[in-house]
Amino acid sequence: MTGLEQSESKPVIALTGASGYIGNNLLKKLEKQANIIALSRNGDNYENTENVTWRSADLFSLKDAEKALEGADYAVYLVHSMMPSAKLTQAKFEDMDLILADNFAQAAKKNGVKQIIYLSGIIPPDADELSRHLKSRLEVEKVLGSYDVPVTTVRAGLIVGPKGSSFPIVKKLVKRLPMMLLPKWTRQKTHPIALQDVLHALKGSIGNKKLTGESIDVGGPEVMTYREMMIDTAEVMGKKRKLVNVPFMTVNLSRLWVSVTTGTPKEMVYPLIESLIHPMVANPEHMDKDLSYGKIPFKEAAQSALEHEEQEQKQKENQESLPSKLKPSGPVISDVRSVQRVLLPPGKDATWAATRYIQWLEESGKPFIRTSTDYQHNASIYLFGKKPLLELTYSHERSHERRALYYITGGAFTKPEEQPGRGRLEFRQIPHSQECLIAIHEYKPSLPWFVYSLTQAKIHLWVMYLFKRHLLKSISKDQHPRRIIDAVPKLSE
Template identity: 85%
Template sequence: MMDLETTERKPVIALTGASGYIGNNLLKKLEKQADIIALSRNGDNYENTENVTWRSADLFSLKDAEKALEGADYAVYLVHSMMPSAKLTQAKFEDMDLILADNFAQAAKKNGVKQIIYLSGIIPPDADELSRHLKSRLEVEKVLSSYGVPVTTVRAGLIVGPKGSSFPIVKKLVKRLPMMLLPKWTRQKTHPIALQDVLGALKGSIGNKKLSGESIDVGGPEVMTYREMMIDTAEVMGKKRKLVNVPFMTVNLSRLWVSVTTGTPKEMVYPLIESLIHPMVANPENMDKDLSYGKTTFKEAAKSALEQEEQEQQEKKKSSTSNSKTSSNISDVRSVQRVLLPEGKNAEWAASRYINWLEDFGSPLIQTSIDHRNNANIYLLGKKPLLKLTYAHERSHEKRALYYITGGAFTKPEEKPGRGRLEFRQIPNSQECIIAIHEYKPSLPWFIYTLTQAKFHIWVMYLFKRHLLKIIKQNHQQPRLITDS
């Protein structure tokens, strides 16, 4: 384990999500012993200090990710994309998480980062089928490891702190419901751990050669059910609650009930509740004697979290300014779909195939053209281009084809082309390909766009996916998924 206080020079640690719940607390724990590159989508809103340099970075952009990690010795990855990242997001969180992780891993490799530390969830060893959330967490871990940078994964269950996801949901249920009907998942075993204990494990993993390329489970001193946590939380809050076990509430019904009751967005609640079919208990075989065993009891952690939340609310009332993220009025679009490629084909092939297929599919209304530099235009009735796509030669290769959206009737006119782009990206060690539109600004009025062009795009991508599957079937191929790697 590296002692951050006794190294010859201060290490430089790039910290993603530095303005978020876990990231900001970890920043405070590290800033006296290391130089921190604090990464946030709104990094320009924060002031640099002696040991902390803020950088704005949109990790959906590989170029941004490369700039973000310049000069870093180590990188802590705390990114999760459950919530929408644009005014209109047409994407599964799993696919967005994959893009983010792939960009980060490539950028870490390019900048000579020595180690990536990744906070993930506990993976049940005997599960027949993982939930979407846990499957995505495992997929991200594999992608982060795909470019040769050693990854240390810290796997935690429910983290008890004033913010985050799971514990605030427990707190809101206890606060708002005098009587709770508890479905079967509330009797599932989980392994809560205090925020401070998780921060200690993350800090202790940085530069820890023993854990290079390894994953560890972490947990607090108690294994509990959600029912037991609700009872303890009610006691800490000084509330009396009646809890009734019920056998008839399905996971699908439970996730809707929790979302409505707590006011938590379904994008966050649904994947979390789906994961509760699994016991989320740290495996002793995967635990490190120095870092895995949290000392803080659930009641102590819950009390501390509630006190900290109260203190933060009081400070917020007194303060007239805030460095928190500001909402954006930009009408931008992110749309991400995942497809299977025929064996031996790559992202470069998929891009060319898509543009040619689009004309075959849309004929005679839609025509396309590709010039000698791979720039592409999409036309309506062969006249004015609907979209102009400029091929980015310096950012493209056989595993990635990138086009900037630089004009056309369907693109919002700007003095200079913006960051709108279309990319085809092959997932490492697989025949899967991500097709993504980022930061696209449509010219149509927003409500018309969402009802017409946006829906048409999803339909077209569905048909292109079927087209590729038809080719695979005709070739009698068995595509390799990322899980085979």
């Protein structure tokens, strides 16, 4: 019996990504035993039911995250930001993931959430250097646990289901290529698990005191190579495919080939393919006897996924002529999100970084750039004339030593907002580190979009690059030189 089943009354569970692939299926499993706060960026488009309350939440906003988790006993975290989150996104997915996790963990702490359940990836024990994707998953896990809310992490490899990321890529490769050239990574061992077995592990972790603060690996009954999965998938689909092993295809070439062949965005494909250099096999020492051992074989899971996908396609075709239950979506917003990670000098925090940035802009931009700061810490940035390019209003209520928040409230480069206070600049220190994220959220430029993307957006990246180098130069000489060299960014970042 799981912790959820032992509960005397219906708990309230906040479920992120409730409209997505895993979240929506988990919602269906939980709604009879719990009251669900279903969170989505477009939650207002969905109708509430007896046990499900939909809430719109942009987790890039701490304020939104706090409102989203009001009244929750438990919270399931299924967020991953591999895709762009604004019309223009200038950020690595790893940095966006950290902001999302940090906001969620702080909001969980403020609302008295008893436990966070986080779906992550299997972490290979002997890897010298993890891929960006797996390193990010570990970073998120640490940040989620940085605010004294117990975290239970469920680590899974390739999840076999009708949507998601990895299995649909395997399916598309098999479907579209009569002959497949298989690079070395396709012989790497992995531990596929059926969607239903993952849902069982997630559900069983909620309220499970035995797993408080623990991480568990989950996997299906078979350990396979990607080559073997392709062979089995082809058999399930009734297709004959010729597979040829090739020694010359690198990971970088493979990720481009997979993206082009399957039509999957590179933002999703690249991190996933990079992770395939690691064996993704569940470690028996990290497995729970009741939740970790999936029972559905790969072929059965693949067959079920393909049948489910076919049924969904037929339902979609039949319902195209019927009125939609969803409310009409709003207009496309021309907004910007830009996130850069910098290394702070020892003993310095986010508040110092914000103050230093404003000062540095004038010092490095003389005689063209001028800045001013008043006694309330509000700042203005000028170019030549008396009219500011940007006006930044400091939020005393939302700021502290580890976070400095400014709302973008005016200036020649800012479009007047229908919802004042959404555009913002923040300096956020990553918990237990000297790294700081400098982020612009929901900024709406006044320049025509084409002009902005070719000028102001590029200049911002250049300014961030120079500021990052400035901070590195100010780090004391006793810092390890290798760390400083590694921290110097490429301009394209």
